Amino acid sequence: MPSPNAYPIDPGGETGFTVEAARMKFGPGMLAELGDDARSLGITRVALFTDPNVAATEPFAAALASLKGAGLEVVLYDGCRVEPTSASFLDAAAFAREAGVDGYVSIGGGSVIDTAKAANLYATHPADFLAYVNKPLGEGIPVPGPVRPHIACPTTCGTGSETTGVAIFDHVEKQVKTGISSRHLRPSLAVVDPRTLDSLPPGVIAATGFDVLTHAIESHTARPYRSRPRPESSALRPPYQGANPWSDIGSLQAIRLGGSYLVRAVADRDDQEARDALMFAATLAGLAFGNAGVHIPHAMSYSVAGMNHSFVATGYEKAEPMVPHGISVVLNAPAAFRFTGPAAPQAHLRAAEALGADTRGAVAEDGGRLLADRLIEMMRATGVPNGLSALGYGEADIPGLVRGASAQQRLLTIAPCAVGDDDLRRLYADAMRYW
Missing domain, CATH: 1.20.1090.10 (Dehydroquinate synthase-like - alpha domain)
Structure with missing residues (x-):
C-alpha cells in the first residue's frame, strides 16, 4: 500500500484548541452517593435508564436505593438495547417525553448511556429523528441548546461515553452505524464505580x-x-x-x-x-x-x-x-x-x-x-x-x-x-x- 502523506500544519489555520472536560468522580462505592449527586443538579423526578442484565446487579440496587433515599421520584426505563438502533432510540425518546422528568441517570454500558443521551435530546428539543443525526445519513442540524441534567454511570471498561457528547446507533435500514454529536449531549456528571465490573464475563x-x-x-x-x-x-x-x-x-x-x-x-x-x-x-x-x-x-x-x-x-x-x-x-x-x-x-x-x-x-x-x-x-x-x-x-x-x-x-x-x-x-x- 502506498505511504500516505501527512496533513501539513496550516500557517493560516487553527492555532488553538478547546477543552470541555466532563465532571467526573471515580472510586469503589461511588454509586451509593448518586442520590446526593442528583439532588445537587436540581433533579427531583429522574428517568433511570438501564438494561435488564444490569438491573439485576448489586451496584444497580445500590444506585436505586441511593436515589430513593434522597427523596427522588424514580421512573425506570430498562428497555435499553445492547448496540442500539434508530428504533430503540425512538422508543426511549417516546418514553422520555411522556415521563415528565427533570433529569436522567444512566447505569450501564455505552449503549445505555447513549440511549439516555438520545432520549434526553429528543424529549428536550423535539425534531424529526434524522434532524440531529450526523451527515450524510442525517441532516446534521446543530443541537439548539442545553438538555436536562444527565448523570452517566458506566458499568463497562469500554466506550468512555460517560465523558463524551456522542450517541451512536445502528441505522438498520442503511446497514451502518452512525451517531449524533454535540457538546450539549455530554453528561453533566460521570460517576465511575469500578465495582460494576465485578460480574462482567x-x-x-x-x-x-x-x-x-x-x-x-x-x-x-x-x-x-x-x-x-x-x-x-x-x-x-x-x-x-x-x-x-x-x-x-x-x-x-x-x-x-x-x-x-x-x-x-x-x-x-x-x-x-x-x-x-x-x-x-x-x-x-x-x-x-x-x-x-x-x-x-x-x-x-x-x-x-x-x-x-x-x-x-x-x-x-x-x-x-x-x-x-x-x-x-x-x-x-x-x-x-x-x-x-x-x-x-x-x-x-x-x-x-x-x-x-x-x-x-x-x-x-x-x-x-x-x-x-x-x-x-x-x-x-x-x-x-x-x-x-x-x-x-x-x-x-x-x-x-x-x-x-x-x-x-x-x-x-x-x-x-x-x-x-x-x-x-x-x-x-x-x-x-x-x-
Missing part, C-alpha cells in the same frame, strides 16, 4: 477493553489540531479537534494502562487491580478522544457492525446476534495503524511503546508496524476473532463495507492522512485475517 472485558485501547491510540495518532482550518468563530470549533497536548496526556496513559492490564483482566476474573485500572483507562480515553477524535478503525467499524447480524460474540450469548462495538473496531485497528504509521511515525512509535511493544533499536518509521504487531499479540492472548473473516466476511463484502465507512467523513477527516475509497478497500482486505 471475560469476553465482555476483552471487547470493551479493546474499545478503550483503540479510542486512545486513534486520538493520539490523530491529525494535529494545527492542521485543521481555523473556524470562523470559536462556537464553530468541532468537538473532534485533532491531537493536541491536552488529549495526549490522557490517551498515552490510557494506552499504558490497557497494555499493562487488559490481558490480565481477561485471564483472571478476580484480578481487581487489573479491572480497576481498565475502568480508569476507559474514562481517560473518553476524555482524550472526546476532545481529539477517533479515525479509521472506528469509521471502518460501523459497517462491520451494521452489515453483520449473525455473529455471536463470546460473553454476549444472551444478546441478539451482533458484533460488539469493541470487536468491530479492533479488528480493523492493526491494518489501519500499519497504513497511518508513515503519516505520524513518532506518535505511532510512542503508542507502541506505551502499549508494551519492544521498541529497542526501533526508528520512528517502525511505529505503525510495531503498534499493529503488539495489538495482534494482545488480540490472540484474549481470544479475539482472527480478523473480519472470522465474523463471516469475505472479499465479496468489501464494496458494501467501504460504502459504510466512506460515509463516516466526520471520523475519516481526523486520520493523520487523507483516506479514500481505494485505501479503504485495501484496508478491509488487510483486516480479513491476521494470523
